[in-house]
Amino acid sequence: MSLPFLRALRRDRFFQLLMIIGIGLSLCVPFAPRRWLAAIDWHTIITLSGLMLLTKGVELSGYFDVLGRRMTRRFATERRLAMFMVLAAAVLSTFLTNDVALFIVVPLTITLKKLCAIPVNRLIIFEALAVNAGSLLTPIGNPQNILLWGRSGLSFTAFTWQMLPLAVAMMLTLLVLCWFCFPAKALQYHTGTRSPDWQPRLVWSCLGLYIVFLSALELKQELWGLAIVAAGFLILARRVVLSVDWTLLLVFMAMFIDVHLLTQLPALQAISGHIGTLSGPGLWLTAIGLSQFISNVPTTILLLNYVPPTLLLAWAVNIGGFGLLPGSLANLIALRMANDRRIWWRFHLYSLPMLVWAALVGYGLLLLR
Template sequence: MTVIKNIAKDRILQITVVITIISLFFARPRIEDINFHTLYSILAMLTIIQIFSYLHVLDVLAYKLTASARSTRRLTAIFTILSIISAMFLTNDITVLTLIPLYLTIARRHHLPEILPVTLIGMGANIGAAFTPWGNPHNIFVVNRYNVSPIKFFSWSIPLLLVSLIIVLVFIFFVKDKPIPTVPLEDIRISIRPMLLTIAVSIFFFFGVFNIVPAYVPAIVAVILALIINPSIMLHVDYALLLTFTCFFIFISDIQQIPFIVTLISKTMFSEHSVFLTSIISSQFISNVPSTILIGKFTNFAEALFLGSNIGGFGSIVGSMANMLVFKSFVENGTVSKRKFFWVFSVLEFAGLIILTVLGWIVLDFVI
């Protein structure tokens, strides 16, 4: 029942279901338009994430690293860097949901700044997630849709990562540097054997993403491992996200059969730069996941779509699911003005968006 309740109360899924139902009045979905490879890969990813969460891997890393922090700036830097690295492997959503409540717990205990550090942790999650094919769910879609090789993918993501790192490192220096007491280390232990097995399955998942093995095989292996470690792990998998992607595919299958919509969207797909900008702008209003899937049906400019969708995750609070989760976590755990947080978060996010948009434009002109 808990699983069903969690699915039913997911706002993004609710909106997607309504939009999908409306689209069914105009057309019927075609089975070939549903990308099952992407759905299998997302199921595997979500299962692996929950196994790592159950094993408290990220919690242990966070507590061990923060135990050595001596100042507010250093603590912020540690959390931001940890956010970037963990999002590369565990996605930006799970990173945000784990690290932000943890940081705010420490901040309340020692009266530390909240707004800027939380904003940087959220930005770090988006940066790290953009770097790997599985960090963002829509990256999986791009890899599968265009059959992108690992070398090609990382040739796109590395420039984005490097410039993004410079941006957050500059922002970190705006955190007031004050000494803090030693953060006590919590007694959290990791089971080594299950962790090693999960890492092995994660590597196997990599083969599925890049079509080296059928995508359903890593998904089955991940589910079996979760059931062996603890069957309750499967109760915490984000099935709402999986259903949301399924609805996206159905909705897009429907609307691409409507001539007026096809003509309208096609007019914005005439070049790499137009796809790039369309992806960024649409992400600000409908989030980068549905934007990627929608635009991906109308263009073959994979590089532009990748850059636009990941850069589009910056900016507005709906630019990515992670942004919404950052705000939600701050509302639930923060102790200072939510309105002030919203404005600081928005200003820094849009500053990052502008800088990265310029970078993306340059990459399309001179690198790719």
């Protein structure tokens, strides 16, 4: 294990917190380490690995510099640029999933910081909120929707239609917030920025590997897809493999194990038996509240054992992606890529009010249906 990797783990306070929580939980439930590996969603880990490699490849190719320079010429003000990035994140998340959308827009946003003076942390926070809002629209926008869609028996269009009111309400809210949080001042360009020196060959190679990887995912051969992507970068540009933030994968593994241990707590198991008897408001608050601590995807899996895939459940677990950091794994991905400790607490200044607003508006819309 390399020294840079160990140094990254020592600096990773969130990973250390997850380890402490895991140790504490393991003392309260039957000690069964063999089950811990089974608790990890390896499909997610492998998918994240491939996406991280592909995104880092495009980033190191210099193409984000080219794209960022074109964007800053097109959008003259900070507000216009911010609203475009938020909309782009939301639209991409509807069909590419929220995680993939972030792997595209966040590195591009970080590149924009080199070209002009923009509040990068604030913009990344809004992009994280945008993918949570945009991805709830379609059955393939996020993992919880995929689960709910499969259980519901609805068509693609029928599922999208039932999610449309909430998606529209959340996106309008975000755009209004964006309007007030990003001023209409002209973008201030940094002096002395050189014309981007990029590598077209590496960009086209990333595109080809991306198509291969997506095809492998579709064929349920994700491990072979990852092997091809990794081998391709080892041949074309070994620095891509060395530059990826591999500690993110350990964070996700620790989260999966912690959630598994949490669900084994006798107190939680006793409560779970009463979920099927909850009223509408009770299930609404339970799904949103539980998502804050074990994330909305495990919450969906847990609740589907006791209640049908209703519209109320679909809206509640998607709203649960706002609020605290663990509410959605997309939050963690966005903030980790920002690589700034200050963003972790600033995120909650926007996400917690968004959670309260989304819960109130969402339930109001349900009553109107």
